[in-house]
Amino acid sequence: MEVTPFLEIREFQPSCERGDRTRYFLKVQDGCDYFCTYCTIPFARGRSRSGNIDSLTDTARRVAEEGGKEIVITGVNIGDFGRDTGETFFNLIKSLDSVEGIERYRISSIEPNLLTPEIIDWIATEARAFTPHFHIPLQAGSDEVLRLMNRRYDTALFESRIRKVREAIPDAFIGIDIIAGARGETPEEWEKSYNFVKNLPVDKLHVFPYSERPGTKALNIGYVVSQEEKHRRVAQLTALSDKKLHDFMTDRIGREYEVLWEQPAPGNDRMHGFTPNYLRVVAPLDEALINRISRVRLAGIDEMENDSFIAEML
Numbered sequence: 001m002e003v004t005p006f007l008e009i010r011e012f013q014p015s016c017e018r019g020d021r022t023r024y025f026l027k028v029q030d031g032c033d034y035f036c037t038y039c040t041i042p043f044a045r046g047r048s049r050s051g052n053i054d055s056l057t058d059t060a061r062r063v064a065e066e067g068g069k070e071i072v073i074t075g076v077n078i079g080d081f082g083r084d085t086g087e088t089f090f091n092l093i094k095s096l097d098s099v100e101g102i103e104r105y106r107i108s109s110i111e112p113n114l115l116t117p118e119i120i121d122w123i124a125t126e127a128r129a130f131t132p133h134f135h136i137p138l139q140a141g142s143d144e145v146l147r148l149m150n151r152r153y154d155t156a157l158f159e160s161r162i163r164k165v166r167e168a169i170p171d172a173f174i175g176i177d178i179i180a181g182a183r184g185e186t187p188e189e190w191e192k193s194y195n196f197v198k199n200l201p202v203d204k205l206h207v208f209p210y211s212e213r214p215g216t217k218a219l220n221i222g223y224v225v226s227q228e229e230k231h232r233r234v235a236q237l238t239a240l241s242d243k244k245l246h247d248f249m250t251d252r253i254g255r256e257y258e259v260l261w262e263q264p265a266p267g268n269d270r271m272h273g274f275t276p277n278y279l280r281v282v283a284p285l286d287e288a289l290i291n292r293i294s295r296v297r298l299a300g301i302d303e304m305e306n307d308s309f310i311a312e313m314l
């Protein structure tokens, strides 16, 4: 049997999975050519390769015909879409946006260097269905650690993209990924990183403790953070995230939004849905509203699920 080495995999396998009646996951790209020093994905998933705009747009049309309302655009390095085919991510999202019946698109995660000011401006002003909800990996708020990680940006670029989003779409929800305790994150670099993140106008941190991956170049970096210190940094970042999220949510109480309601689990007498900027909202079950959009006022934070708002129907 002949086995293709992962780095030689060039073929794109399309997929569009249905999460529930409302949401679908459309894979537009696979693999990655970035070779961040801590990451094994380029070895496990192969080189960056993309679908094509026409067939992905057709898939979105079929989703709309099935009654799907929301598509999450997925991939390993989504913004890199089309580098192998001559198409562009910007043209892909413009084409998807034209599909009638799809009310919402979310970009699952995008590298900061690939979330261009042009894309941000388009989402802010022209996009019909692309939501103001961003998930952007930072990984470290120290230029030295970013360099050791072989990331493709520095803190100045990252900050400029975040501020651009905030300025163009003040109500956007911005989540970022950050790794705590990577190799090379000395106490000085950690302090820089923490202060950088603290001052960034973002709303949630997805915090991951650094974990050693066999075969990665990061293992050659000399400075190792102890497990105990890594956990302390995770706890500190998690507390910072809780504060940022709480501030964002508190500030939204009383505002009005369009909510796309989702099918609850069987037997549940409450339904939930999301605002365009991905705030979770709950209300008593009304079957007629499932998989539809209705306007609500956020009456307050729910006591049972404190990551959610109680809806006042309008």
Ligand code: SF4
Pocket (backbone or CB within 6 Å): 032, 033, 034, 035, 036, 039, 040, 041, 042, 076, 077, 111
């Ligand atoms: S961390 Fe992301 S961008 Fe970097 S190599 Fe892994 S998949 Fe690619």
